[in-house]
Amino acid sequence: MADQRAELTWTEDQIPVSDRFDDPYFSLQNGLEETRHVFLAGNDLPVRFAPGFHIAELGFGTGLNMLTVWSEWESAGHTTPLSFTSFEAYPMEPEDMARALAAFPELAPWSERFLAQWQGGTCDLGTLRLQVVEGDARQTLPAWLGSADAWFLDGFSPAKNPELWGADLMQHVADHTAAGGTAATYTAAGFVRRGLEEAGFSVTRTPGYGRKRHMTSAVKP
Template identity: 45%
Template sequence: MADHDPENTPQTQAVLDWHEGDMPYSPAFDDHFYCRSDGRLECGHVFLSGNGLPDRWQREDPFRIGELGFGTGLNLCETWRQWQATAPGGASLHFTSFERFPMARADIDRALSHWPEIARERMALTARWPDRPAGRVEIELEPRVRLTVVCGAALDSLAAEIQPFDAWYLDGFAPSRNPDMWSAELMAAVFGLTVPGGRFATYAAAGFVRRNLAAAGFAVERRPGFAGKREMLCGEKQAA
């Protein structure tokens, strides 16, 4: 989930501790991978609702989601679960995530096993996850549902992208612990890879994050955060 390069952190894999049984924690960034109350419900509240989903994917055209920080794959699995329940027949989903330190298959499986609601998605993801994820990982999860995980520094990876996204999940580690993942340069790159009318959502509400998103060109909105957190941010790239 990280773009910063802390000292002594391996360049190609996530290093984890485990808290409270199956809660993955990054000692390098001194942060958990998701909300400690319920990361799956947080995904729905922040990323799906903040992006106007599932309403916005009620269409035949392919829907493209970009994510900063793949982590455990929780956001993918919950999004895919809701997609299956609500998307119109013939629609397609392409979920692309940018991850500096991809997790091992066993760690993904352990973390996601906490939620029986996404057992099907977890098993499908881990069955297809490479032993040594690197470069550009392309996975067909099912017909018309595709996952791409781009391994490497987010800013460099986004610079190589061409096709813009309909929605963004901004889910790096906390801005106070990983400010590079919320920089003005990275938010500008996200804006440039957003379709007119496209949206972003994030659990983060730090003032510098809000200012960087607004400076990039997004119309930024504050909403109540998840599980008692005061605020989250979402917004739109308004059509010219």
């Protein structure tokens, strides 16, 4: 397990905020709907679901994105496993995950199954094969042997966590994306879009969720 763990402060409405990056883990308005808008719709999911589909993510956080897409996978009738690989530098303790995820009772059937088995690292949940790679993604992603059909780029704000959004890391994302694969993120920061374009993605700025005017979707030709 990683030596460094997530350091949290909780808002009055029980949203975890990273002390290290001074940024909430999910939308102050509705984290579940934000995930659906940004990461599912931004990657044209669940329409693209197919057996063997693999999602990768920068920033596991509370596990909200994983649980949201896993629930959609099962709701779409898939019985084969969805693969989900996430790169996380500062893992959250399971009890903190449970406290945060309690805000989303709609996901309880999945969060309860996940939390009952989760001990870090890898987890086989039948219709979900999860791997959380702990450590700095700038070192761990280049060494990864996998390839994703869709990426969830969900690090903390680029202004507060720039190391997770640099051009070199975006190139590694592209290098680990299948042909025709996609990426989506809540940010529309110019240097992030440029990094994705330089890495070979076709990048589109689209309407963001809630107070965010724009977000970014990308496709690897």
